[in-house]
Amino acid sequence: MPETFYSVEAANALLPKLKPLLQRIRDTQLALAGDKTLAAVKAKAAHNGGGLPGRHLSELTKTLDRDLHQLQELGIVLRDPSIGLIDFFHQRAGETVFLCWKLGEGNVEWWHPVHSGIAGRERL
Numbered sequence: 830m831p832e833t834f835y836s837v838e839a840a841n842a843l844l845p846k847l848k849p850l851l852q853r854i855r856d857t858q859l860a861l862a863g864d865k866t867l868a869a870v871k872a873k874a875a876h877n878g879g880g881l882p883g884r885h886l887s888e889l890t891k892t893l894d895r896d897l898h899q900l901q902e903l904g905i906v907l908r909d910p911s912i913g914l915i916d917f918f919h920q921r922a923g924e925t926v927f928l929c930w931k932l933g934e935g936n937v938e939w940w941h942p943v944h945s946g947i948a949g950r951e952r953l
Contacts, residue, residue, distance in 0.1 A: 834918045834920055834925075835904075835918065837928060837937055837953060840917045840919075840930065843903070844930070847915070848913075848932065850900070853892065853896055854893065854897065854900075854913075855910050855911060855912075855913055855932070857889055857896070858893065861889050861893065909947075912931050914929070914930075916929055921940060927943060929947060929950045937953075
């Protein structure tokens with residue numbers, strides 16, 4: 830998929846849509862990671878192939894896949910789902926860089942070079 834470049838204004842305009850999406854991704858990943866039903870699925874699979882725990886995990890996985898696909902379609906890079914950290918491709922002084930945002934921040938106010946992470950980010 831080709832890169833989608835965002836202006837700061839366009840990235841900020843997407844935040845109301847992205848906040849609940851990133852919160853759901855974070856919550857779904859936490860549920861999958863901590864869900865005790867995984868052990869139940871494995872035990873039940875030995876007997877009859879699944880049941881309710883398997884359906885629960887399947888629904889969580891489908892939700893996560895759908896949400897991750899939505900970010901991909903928008904050309905947004907998910908860096909850390911546990912904190913809702915995302916990057917938007919952006920052009921700055923003729924170079925491709927990332928606009929950087931995470932859950933809890935009001936607006937997109939940070940950028941960093943493509944080959945550095947959150948530690949290299951700078952204020953716009």
